[in-house]
Amino acid sequence: KQEVTQIPAALSVPEGENLVLNCSFTDSAIYNLQWFRQDPGKGLTSLLLIQSSQREQTSGRLNASLDKSSGRSTLYIAASQPGDSATYLCAVWDTDKLIFGTGTRLQVFP
Amino acid sequence: GAGVSQSPSNKVTEKGKDVELRCDPISGHTALYWYRQSLGQGLEFLIYFQGNSAPDKSGLPSDRFSAERTGGSVSTLTIQRTQQEDSAVYLCASSLVSGGSAGAFRYFGAGTRLSVL
Numbered sequence: 001k002q003e004v005t006q007i008p009a010a011l012s013v014p015e016g017e018n019l020v021l022n023c024s025f026t027d028s029a030i031y032n033l034q035w036f037r038q039d040p041g042k043g044l045t046s047l048l049l050i051q052s053s054q055r056e057q058t059s060g061r062l063n064a065s066l067d068k069s070s071g072r073s074t075l076y077i078a079a080s081q082p083g084d085s086a087t088y089l090c091a092v093w094d095t096d097k098l099i100f101g102t103g104t105r106l107q108v109f110p
Numbered sequence: 111g112a113g114v115s116q117s118p119s120n121k122v123t124e125k126g127k128d129v130e131l132r133c134d135p136i137s138g139h140t141a142l143y144w145y146r147q148s149l150g151q152g153l154e155f156l157i158y159f160q161g162n163s164a165p166d167k168s169g170l171p172s173d174r175f176s177a178e179r180t181g182g183s184v185s186t187l188t189i190q191r192t193q194q195e196d197s198a199v200y201l202c203a204s205s206l207v208s209g210g211s212a213g214a215f216r217y218f219g220a221g222t223r224l225s226v227l
Binding site: 031032041042043044046049051052089091093095096097098099100101102103 | 160166203210221223
């Protein structure tokens with residue numbers, strides 16, 4: 001059974017810091033991996049999708065890498081801003097469903 | 111519509127009552143998924159539809175939970191005899207196709223927040 005773990009569970013940093021959020025999964029036989037952002041009381045916003053054949057994706061200040069063999073993905077946030085405060089979720093594509101990690105709650109203070 | 115629409119956005123009910131949650135997927139999307147997010151828990155998969163069929167309903171927590179999809183479009187998640195532990199945000203997603211290709215990119219609705227008193 002696929003299990004997805006995210007570390008750290010919570011993170012509080014001053015504005016401007018570069019951040020690394022970690023996601024690990026137990027079964028490397030995944031299709032893709034996706035990072036989401038969830039704001040309080042809101043739905044999910046997709047940030048980056050890394051397809052099975054790819055090793056990383058970039059969008060603006062965000063960069064996500066995927067190492068299937070070691071069962072790890074990393075989301076790198078450069079020059080963090082207060083507007084980045086949210087919960088970040090990684091999800092592995094497992095056949096026909098997404099299996100989500102438990103999330104990292106990020107707070108960036110001015 | 112432009113995105114996945116869920117209704118109601120909030121639902122408060124009394125323990126023991128039945129509730130129905132509705133999901134309108136993006137037009138033309140053949141696959142539809144229901145997830146639940148309980149306080150302090152991660153997002154857990156409930157059920158997945160391909161067309162009107164549910165190939166995977168392994169995540170439904172008990173026989174009080176059921177879901178249907180009609181016309182390959184709207185889906186309804188029904189919870190009978192609600193319990194306090196059913197309180198959660200119920201999220202719906204849809205995708206053009208199922209599987210692992212880029213066409214299976216899921217678009218999520220804003221969710222229904224269910225509170226059972």
